[in-house]
Amino acid sequence: MKDSGLTKTSSIQVIDRAAKLLNIMARYDDPISLKILAAEGELHPSTAFRILSSLIEHQFVERDDVGHYRLGIKLLHLGSHVRQSVELRQQAKPIITRLRDALGETVNLTVRENDEVVYVERAISGQMMRVEQVIGSRAPLHVTAVGKLMLAAAGEEECRQYAKRTGLPAYTHNTITDVENLIRHTSQALQNGFAYDNGEAEKSVGCIGVLIYSSTGEIAAGLSVSAPLERRKEEWVPLVIEAGKRLSESLGYFG
Amino acid sequence: MKDSGLTKTSSIQVIDRAAKLLNIMARYDDPISLKILAAEGELHPSTAFRILSSLIEHQFVERDDVGHYRLGIKLLHLGSHVRQSVELRQQAKPIITRLRDALGETVNLTVRENDEVVYVERAISGQMMRVEQVIGSRAPLHVTAVGKLMLAAAGEEECRQYAKRTGLPAYTHNTITDVENLIRHTSQALQNGFAYDNGEAEKSVGCIGVLIYSSTGEIAAGLSVSAPLERRKEEWVPLVIEAGKRLSESLGYFG
DNA sequence: AGTTTTGATTTCACATTATGAAAGATTCAG
DNA sequence: CTGAATCTTTCATAATGTGAAATCAAAACT
Numbered sequence A, B: 001m002k003d004s005g006l007t008k009t010s011s012i013q014v015i016d017r018a019a020k021l022l023n024i025m026a027r028y029d030d031p032i033s034l035k036i037l038a039a040e041g042e043l044h045p046s047t048a049f050r051i052l053s054s055l056i057e058h059q060f061v062e063r064d065d066v067g068h069y070r071l072g073i074k075l076l077h078l079g080s081h082v083r084q085s086v087e088l089r090q091q092a093k094p095i096i097t098r099l100r101d102a103l104g105e106t107v108n109l110t111v112r113e114n115d116e117v118v119y120v121e122r123a124i125s126g127q128m129m130r131v132e133q134v135i136g137s138r139a140p141l142h143v144t145a146v147g148k149l150m151l152a153a154a155g156e157e158e159c160r161q162y163a164k165r166t167g168l169p170a171y172t173h174n175t176i177t178d179v180e181n182l183i184r185h186t187s188q189a190l191q192n193g194f195a196y197d198n199g200e201a202e203k204s205v206g207c208i209g210v211l212i213y214s215s216t217g218e219i220a221a222g223l224s225v226s227a228p229l230e231r232r233k234e235e236w237v238p239l240v241i242e243a244g245k246r247l248s249e250s251l252g253y254f255g
Numbered sequence C: 001a002g003t004t005t006t007g008a009t010t011t012c013a014c015a016t017t018a019t020g021a022a023a024g025a026t027t028c029a030g
Numbered sequence D: 001c002t003g004a005a006t007c008t009t010t011c012a013t014a015a016t017g018t019g020a021a022a023t024c025a026a027a028a029c030t
Helices: A013-027 A034-040 A045-057 A073-103 A145-154 A156-166 A179-192 A234-250 B013-026 B034-040 B045-057 B073-103 B145-154 B156-166 B179-192 B234-250
Strands: A061-063 A069-071 A106-113 A116-123 A138-140 A195-198 A205-213 A219-228 B061-063 B069-071 B106-113 B116-123 B138-140 B195-198 B205-213 B219-228
Touching (some): A013 A034, A013 A045, A013 A069, A013 B013, A045 A061, A045 B013, A073 A106, A073 A219, A073 A234, A073 B013, A073 B069, A106 A145, A116 A145, A145 A156, A145 A219, A205 A234, B013 B045, B013 B069, B034 B045, B045 B061, B073 B116, B073 B219, B073 B234, B116 B145, B145 B156, B145 B195, B145 B219, B156 B179, B179 B195, B205 B234
Antiparallel strands (some): A061 A069, A106 A116, A106 A219, A195 A205, A205 A219, B106 B116, B116 B138, B195 B205, B205 B219
C-alpha cells in the first residue's frame, strides 16, 4: 500500500516507517506508548508493534516495564562514531578554507587507512590550473607528503614492513622506491615537522604536508597544500605548520 | 528467503539487514564501497544498494563523491538524544544504589512530565515489606515529595495554575487539596532543600525527596527514598540531601 | 471485587513489497 | 582505448510485511 502517495525515490517502506517511529521518539523526553507511536506514525498498531520489536532486537529502541518505548543505546554508539568523523571535518573546514585563501592553492585533509591515505575534506584553488583530488579517493602512503610523515611516525620497522608489503611502486620518476632512502627521507621530514611531495605521486605536482594530532596524542589526519611544482613556495611551510598546529589544538592536542 | 535460518523472534528482515549495514559501517573509520558492504552484509548488491538509498534519504547514511558510504548525521542527533537520558540514569544508578544500601529502603529517580512525575530509575529495598514503583509509571506532582519541590521551583503562579488544571484530587486523607496550603507547604519545602510525602500519594507510605539540577541549573530530576511511614526516619534527611548534591555535581551543577 | 473498556499482542490470509537475476551504465585499471 | 569491475536500474515473482480480527492483559470504573 502507498504511504503519503508521493515518494521522492523508490524508497523502502519499512525503513521509512522505522525512521518515522525513531523520529517520533526523539520528539519526546520520556518513553511513549504504542498507541501514541502508532497514531503519530499513522500505522496500524500491529505494524508499529512489529517494527518496534525489530528495532528493540538491534538496540535501536528500548521498552520499559510498562511497555513504553524510547530510543535505544545503539544510537548512542553509532552517534558517537559519527561525531568523531564529523568533528574532524567540521574543525578542519574553516582552517582548510583559510589556508587555501592565504596560499591560493588547493588544501586537502586526509586520514590513513592501512597503506593508503584517503581524502576526506578539501578546499579547492580558484585558479584555472589547479590540483584537485576527489573526496573518497586514495593514494599510497609513500608517494604523499603526509603519508611519508605517517610512515615515519610509525617507526623504522613499520617502514620496512610497508616497503615489503607494497614493493614501493614508482608512480613517477621522482617516486622513492628504495626502502633505505625512504626511511632516511621520512625520518628527516618528521624531525622537520613537515614533508614535501616533489612530483612523487603525480608528475609536476608538489605538496607540503603536516600531521594532525588528536587529544590523545595520536595521529588523527594529515593536512597538505598541493600546487603545480613551479608555483609551490618554500615560504608556505610555516603557514602550513601553523594551520596544522591550530587544527590539532582544536581537537584538544597541546603537545 | 531466509537469512541465517534461526530467528529468535519474528523479526523484520529489512530492519535486520539495515541494522547489519549500519553496524558494518561503524566498524570502519572511513567510508566503504557498496561491494564491501554487500559482501560483508551477505546481501545482493542491488538489495544493499536500495537499503542504503533509503537510509540516505533519512540521513542515517551518507554517500561521498566516489560512491562510498558512511554513517549519517541523523545518528548523531538521535544519539545525542539518547545520551541525555542515559547519562542521567547512568550517573544516578550508583548513587541511588548506595543510598538504598545505606538506608535499607527503596530509592527512586523521577523526571517531571507536565503535571506528573515519571519513575525512570530505582533501587529496591531488600525488605519483605517495601515500597515499589514500576519504572515508567507516573504520579501527580502534588502528592509526591519531589513533585511538590518541582511545583515550588516553578513559582507560586504556576502552582495556582496547576491547582486549577488538576483540581488537586485527594488520593488519601493526607493529600493536600487546598491551593493556599499547597503553596505555603511547597515554598517551605524548597527553602528547606527537601520535602516529605506523608502518606499523601498512598496511605502509610512516606518519602523524603530532593531536586537534581543539571549543568545549566535547570531541574533535571527528583530523587527520593520511600518507606512505610513507621520506618521513615528524620535522620535520613541529610543523607538524601547529600546524595542529591552528588548527583547534581556529577551532571555538572555546582550552584 | 467484579465488570467494562482500552491498550497490547498474536494469528492468519493475502496483497503488495522487496528481492535477486539480468541488463545497462559508469568507473576504474591496465 | 579497451576490458574488467562496480554501481545502478529494470522487471517478474517469491516471500515478506500488512492489517483485520481475535485474543490476552492491564487499566479504569462501579
